Amino acid sequence: MNLTNFVQYIAPLIGLITLAIGVAAMLKPEPMSKKFGVAVSGSALPYVISTGMRDIFMGLVVLLLFYRQETATLGVCMFFLSAVALSDFWIVFKHGDRKTSFVHLSAAVAAAGYGLWI
Numbered sequence: 001m002n003l004t005n006f007v008q009y010i011a012p013l014i015g016l017i018t019l020a021i022g023v024a025a026m027l028k029p030e031p032m033s034k035k036f037g038v039a040v041s042g043s044a045l046p047y048v049i050s051t052g053m054r055d056i057f058m059g060l061v062v063l064l065l066f067y068r069q070e071t072a073t074l075g076v077c078m079f080f081l082s083a084v085a086l087s088d089f090w091i092v093f094k095h096g097d098r099k100t101s102f103v104h105l106s107a108a109v110a111a112a113g114y115g116l117w118i
Helices: 003-007 010-027 029-036 042-067 071-095 098-117
Strands: none
Touching (some): 010 042, 010 071, 071 098
């Protein structure tokens, strides 16, 4: 498999990972909040569930655009995803585990780079 063939499957991988994170956040919000970088409990857990829903829908959009071969729209969508990841980075950096925040920054850079590439 050459690099071009490999890279074309990054989009569904991103979609599936985002979808899985969203489902996990809905099913187990407290441990997922810690993995996100801002551990919460009690009355704050509904916010984790809402970010889970956000991630589910983002993952589904990526998968749908990949399936329909909407490459240009998928590229734009990757920029939107990078903006979400960048805002997650900022929130975690300011209010949570700074070390974990860089996972979100890496995701933002990767999504933007992939959006430019496709």
